Amino acid sequence: xxxxxxxxxxxxxxxxxxxxxxxxxxxxxYPDIAEFIMEFDDDKIAVRLFRILPKDISAxxxxxxxxxxxxxxxxSITDSEIQRLMDDLFVDDAVDFLEEVPANIVRxxxxxxxxxxxxxxxxxxxxxxxxxxxxxTNEMVELHDRLTVADAVxxxxxxxxxxxxxxxxxxIDDGRRLVGTIPLRRLLLNxxxxxxxxxxxxxxxxxxxxxxxxxxEVASVAKKYDLLSVPVTDKEDRLVGIITIDxxxxxxxxxxxxxxxxxxxxxxxxxxxLKTGVFSLAKNRFGWLLLLMxxxxxxxxxxEGFENQLATIAGLTACxxxxxxxxGNSGNQVSTLIIRGLALGEVKIKxxxxxxxxxxxxxxxxxxxxxVANVARMLIVRALTGGDTANSVIMVVSLSVxxxxxxxxxxxxxxxxxxxxxxxxxxxxxxxxxxxxxxxISLIIYFALTRALIPMG
Amino acid sequence: xxxxxxxxxxxxxxxxxxxxxxxxxxxxxYPDIAEFIMEFDDDKIAVRLFRILPKDISAxxxxxxxxxxxxxxxxSITDSEIQRLMDDLFVDDAVDFLEEVPANIVRxxxxxxxxxxxxxxxxxxxxxxxxxxxxxTNEMVELHDRLTVADAVxxxxxxxxxxxxxxxxxxIDDGRRLVGTIPLRRLLLNxxxxxxxxxxxxxxxxxxxxxxxxxxEVASVAKKYDLLSVPVTDKEDRLVGIITIDxxxxxxxxxxxxxxxxxxxxxxxxxxxLKTGVFSLAKNRFGWLLLLMxxxxxxxxxxEGFENQLATIAGLTACxxxxxxxxGNSGNQVSTLIIRGLALGEVKIKxxxxxxxxxxxxxxxxxxxxxVANVARMLIVRALTGGDTANSVIMVVSLSVxxxxxxxxxxxxxxxxxxxxxxxxxxxxxxxxxxxxxxxISLIIYFALTRALIPMG
Numbered sequence: 001x002x003x004x005x006x007x008x009x010x011x012x013x014x015x016x017x018x019x020x021x022x023x024x025x026x027x028x029x030y031p032d033i034a035e036f037i038m039e040f041d042d043d044k045i046a047v048r049l050f051r052i053l054p055k056d057i058s059a060x061x062x063x064x065x066x067x068x069x070x071x072x073x074x075x076s077i078t079d080s081e082i083q084r085l086m087d088d089l090f091v092d093d094a095v096d097f098l099e100e101v102p103a104n105i106v107r108x109x110x111x112x113x114x115x116x117x118x119x120x121x122x123x124x125x126x127x128x129x130x131x132x133x134x135x136x137t138n139e140m141v142e143l144h145d146r147l148t149v150a151d152a153v154x155x156x157x158x159x160x161x162x163x164x165x166x167x168x169x170x171x172i173d174d175g176r177r178l179v180g181t182i183p184l185r186r187l188l189l190n191x192x193x194x195x196x197x198x199x200x201x202x203x204x205x206x207x208x209x210x211x212x213x214x215x216x217e218v219a220s221v222a223k224k225y226d227l228l229s230v231p232v233t234d235k236e237d238r239l240v241g242i243i244t245i246d247x248x249x250x251x252x253x254x255x256x257x258x259x260x261x262x263x264x265x266x267x268x269x270x271x272x273x274l275k276t277g278v279f280s281l282a283k284n285r286f287g288w289l290l291l292l293m294x295x296x297x298x299x300x301x302x303x304e305g306f307e308n309q310l311a312t313i314a315g316l317t318a319c320x321x322x323x324x325x326x327x328g329n330s331g332n333q334v335s336t337l338i339i340r341g342l343a344l345g346e347v348k349i350k351x352x353x354x355x356x357x358x359x360x361x362x363x364x365x366x367x368x369x370x371x372v373a374n375v376a377r378m379l380i381v382r383a384l385t386g387g388d389t390a391n392s393v394i395m396v397v398s399l400s401v402x403x404x405x406x407x408x409x410x411x412x413x414x415x416x417x418x419x420x421x422x423x424x425x426x427x428x429x430x431x432x433x434x435x436x437x438x439x440x441i442s443l444i445i446y447f448a449l450t451r452a453l454i455p456m457g
Numbered sequence: 458x459x460x461x462x463x464x465x466x467x468x469x470x471x472x473x474x475x476x477x478x479x480x481x482x483x484x485x486x487y488p489d490i491a492e493f494i495m496e497f498d499d500d501k502i503a504v505r506l507f508r509i510l511p512k513d514i515s516a517x518x519x520x521x522x523x524x525x526x527x528x529x530x531x532x533s534i535t536d537s538e539i540q541r542l543m544d545d546l547f548v549d550d551a552v553d554f555l556e557e558v559p560a561n562i563v564r565x566x567x568x569x570x571x572x573x574x575x576x577x578x579x580x581x582x583x584x585x586x587x588x589x590x591x592x593x594t595n596e597m598v599e600l601h602d603r604l605t606v607a608d609a610v611x612x613x614x615x616x617x618x619x620x621x622x623x624x625x626x627x628x629i630d631d632g633r634r635l636v637g638t639i640p641l642r643r644l645l646l647n648x649x650x651x652x653x654x655x656x657x658x659x660x661x662x663x664x665x666x667x668x669x670x671x672x673x674e675v676a677s678v679a680k681k682y683d684l685l686s687v688p689v690t691d692k693e694d695r696l697v698g699i700i701t702i703d704x705x706x707x708x709x710x711x712x713x714x715x716x717x718x719x720x721x722x723x724x725x726x727x728x729x730x731l732k733t734g735v736f737s738l739a740k741n742r743f744g745w746l747l748l749l750m751x752x753x754x755x756x757x758x759x760x761e762g763f764e765n766q767l768a769t770i771a772g773l774t775a776c777x778x779x780x781x782x783x784x785g786n787s788g789n790q791v792s793t794l795i796i797r798g799l800a801l802g803e804v805k806i807k808x809x810x811x812x813x814x815x816x817x818x819x820x821x822x823x824x825x826x827x828x829v830a831n832v833a834r835m836l837i838v839r840a841l842t843g844g845d846t847a848n849s850v851i852m853v854v855s856l857s858v859x860x861x862x863x864x865x866x867x868x869x870x871x872x873x874x875x876x877x878x879x880x881x882x883x884x885x886x887x888x889x890x891x892x893x894x895x896x897x898i899s900l901i902i903y904f905a906l907t908r909a910l911i912p913m914g
Contacts, residue, residue, distance in 0.1 A: 029662045031681050157645055166642050167624050167685075184641065185623050188614055205486045223710075224488050226703040228624075228685065245702055246683040252706065253680075256713035257797050263717070264793035265786065272803045273794050278815055282822040285790050289823065290830055292786055293858075296779035297838055303775040304844070311768035318760040321896055322753035324778060328785075329722065329749055329889045333742050336721035337730050340714050346729045358735055365739040366746065373747055381754060387761070401750075432786045439778055 006036050013049075022052045030057065034064035043072035051077070059088030067100050068275070074105060082112040090164050091117075092137035092247065095124045099134070132218050133211035135251065136232045136241030141169040143196055145179055150192035156184070165244050168229050171200045178208060178231055178239040208233050211240060215251045220345060222248045259343055263336065263430035265292070288432070295436050302443045309447075313454060315378075315389035319397045320443070326370065327404040327442040328435035331412035334359055335434050338416040339426045352417050359413045360406070367405035371398040392454045399453075400446045407445065408438040463493050470506075479509045487514065491521035500529035508534070516545030524557050525732070531562060539569040547621050548574075549594035549704065552581045556591070589675050590668035592708065593689045593698030598626040600653055602636055607649035613641070622701050625686050628657045635665060635688055635696040665690050668697060672708045677802060679705045716800055720793065720887035722749070745889070752893050759900045766904075770911060772835075772846035776854045777900070780861055783827065784899040785892035788865035791816055792891050795873040796883045809874050816870045817863070824862035828855040849911045856910075857903045864902065865895040 012021040127133030160166040171180035180200030208231045232241040265288035341347030416426035469478040584590030617623040628637040637657030665688045689698040722745040798804030873883035
């Protein structure tokens with residue numbers, strides 16, 4: 001059902017039937033209107049479409065547009081249109097936009113908002129990136145702790161229209177401190193004269209975050225307690241905002257993307273791939289590649305020290321890529337599981353010895369099975385190609401496979417946990433970094449076994 | 458605020474102060490009660506704790522427990538306790554549980570539910586894994602399209618207590634067909650005598666999924682339209698269930714985990730790492746490792762065919778790991794970006810040529826920069842170690858670095874898109890698979906450049 005067909009709208013636009021187009025758009029869901037507008041690479045058409053939207057939905061659509069379109073629109077509309085737009089936008093969407101645009105646009109926008117909105121936005125803009133404060137909104141339902149259910153419902157009916165959500169209400173005391181929460185559902189299912197304090201969740205059940213908490217913390221609280229919005233308090237326990245589930249869903253996606261980027265040793269970027277410039281893409285990738293290239297100097301040195309043996313024993317060199325590949329892949333498999341487990345809270349530091357014991361058993365099984373498979377593989381290749389690989393070489397390579405799997409699984413489960421203990425990001429301890437480390441160790445094992453088991457001429 | 462301290466509860470349990478423990482638990486949030494119960498490795502204690510919970514919250518806590526604990530509890534409680542538990546559980550939680558437990562438990566549970574619940578559960582259990590039908594619940598607010606706002610609010614107050622959410626209401630016609638949706642908020646902010654048909658979202662704005670749609674589709678609809686619940690209809694457009702945002706959040710996490718596992722070439726598993734047996738972990742890893750080991754036979758053959766040159770020219774062999782590593786890492790970086798972009802819908806198949814053109818420019822910049830860095834690296838190593846690497850070797854290796862980066866970035870951005878076109882999972886086209894492919898191509902480039910540029914003795 002989600003394949004959008006906008007051909008009828010395109011036809012109306014080409015016919016210049018703007019009134020009809022406007023009526024069609026007004027009937028559509030905001031994200032679909034935004035999707036249609038974003039189809040045009042030409043900013044002028046996007047601005048023109050935006051301006052024909054009915055005024056009461058234009059801010060809703062604006063929030064779903066790309067930054068490029070948003071910026072083009074703000075640069076083309078009048079001061080009074082900006083004022084109306086800023087009034088209608090939720091504070092979190094306004095802040096998201098203003099965080100990304102050049103300073104001159106921020107100045108112009110702020111010059112066209114009333115003092116109260118301006119102060120709020122300025123305060124929100126000061127919170128560090130990815131903090132709870134930077135993603136919250138202040139449009140929530142606040143109820144005084146002296147109210148009854150009937151008062152509360154009346155207050156919501158009067159003020160609810162401007163709130164980002166009314167489904168969880170926040171109870172505050174005279175000092176604006178958060179003292180409880182009430183789902184709207186509980187309000188509706190209780191009698192009119194029940195005092196809020198009797199039915200609100202308080203004390204042990206009061207879930208909140210602080211303005212300076214990381215957005216990851218917000219997401220994990222929301223997930224654990226199945227919240228539709230998470231309240232944010234300042235250091236004095238005063239309620240200053242909420243973060244709604246739609247933003248939390250975005251945070252969850254963002255954090256998973258960031259972890260994947262780090263696991264591939266990319267410097268994470270908040271921008272979508274297609275919107276990131278060539279130069280920043282190159283910059284995000286170069287540093288790690290350089291570092292790993294320099295690190296591979298060690299593997300080079302190890303091979304050079306062994307070049308005579310490699311040259312004289314047939315088949316030894318040919319197995320280097322297979323051994324390094326198997327080691328890297330084995331380590332990558334387990335580090336991915338541990339990194340993701342840590343991110344989701346399914347694995348904790350205290351589980352390390354459980355994990356290690358599990359990985360030792362798993363790697364013994366996998367290592368031995370692969371070693372056996374390798375004997376078969378090398379015998380078949382020798383028979384088919386009439387090669388001169390000695391039995392002793394086949395034995396050394398196969399033993400090395402088993403040893404490399406065991407060592408790399410051990411390293412793969414250890415490094416993410418070590419990173420977590422050192423308060424580094426476990427996601428960095430993934431594929432490429434582990435591969436480079438395991439490469440070196442694989443070669444050392446391989447050459448040591450060769451020296452020990454193959455008599456030199 | 459999320460560090461849970463359960464030491465007081467542990468003390469009460471040790472003192473056997475069960476009544477006091479029960480009162481403490483009754484005041485806590487359900488996920489925290491579940492967390493406390495799950496701390497005990499001994500199922501008997503978990504069952505005992507569960508049984509002291511007040512009856513009206515035990516089903517809510519049950520839904521947050523691990524499968525192991527759930528199973529232990531169901532095996533220890535009486536038939537009438539099972540009946541009560543099944544009555545109180547939401548259908549989606551009951552189905553989640555029954556999908557995972559052995560058939561004899563399913564039979565016993567179903568024998569202790571009333572016919573209506575049993576029929577519903579049986580129907581839900583038939584939907585394929587990961588389909589919308591398998592994750593939905595049927596406890597939603599359905600309103601007839603002849604009602605007014607006042608009727609609707611009355612009906613919600615009467616029936617709302619058993620519904621999983623009341624925040625989005627679904628309007629149906631005489632044939633139980635879904636004809637519109639109304640957020641509770643809109644109900645409350647409209648006059649009592651407004652007909653629902655006047656204020657519901659219908660036609661173009663009606664968002665729903667089908668029972669057989671994949672859960673990924675559910676998540677992407679919910680994200681796009683910021684829905685708190687997604688309605689599910691059968692082929693005749695009849696409303697059969699809804700999927701709530703808390704389950705959608707779990708789906709989002711699950712899908713990201715699955716992609717990461719595939720990217721590390723692990724056979725995805727739905728179970729948490731710590732709960733997966735050693736044998737299934739080994740099985741999930743062995744197949745791909747074996748396949749890649751066999752694939753590396755080709756690199757081995759290429760090296761064997763070149764063994765004479767490798768043996769006679771100093772420094773050539775030592776650079777193989779560096780070249781293969783750089784190629785694998787470069788390819789991995791871009792494939793990760795494309796795979797994630799495809800998963801989030803930020804990148805589409807039609808963008809391929811845009812992506813390719815971008816990657817060609819990025820890889821030229823990165824490739825040339827790395828080649829220059831490599832000249833410096835090899836000159837420094839030669840000076841420090843007094844090695845005998847010829848200038849021509851340094852030149853060939855550095856040219857190969859640039860070529861390998863360009864080729865692997867091209868492959869890295871192409872394979873995930875090709876997989877998408879072939880309706881395969883793009884996540885499989887990540888690190889390990891690309892590394893193995895790039896390894897072979899890197900060697901071919903390297904040896905071809907060596908042949909062309911270094912005069913053989």
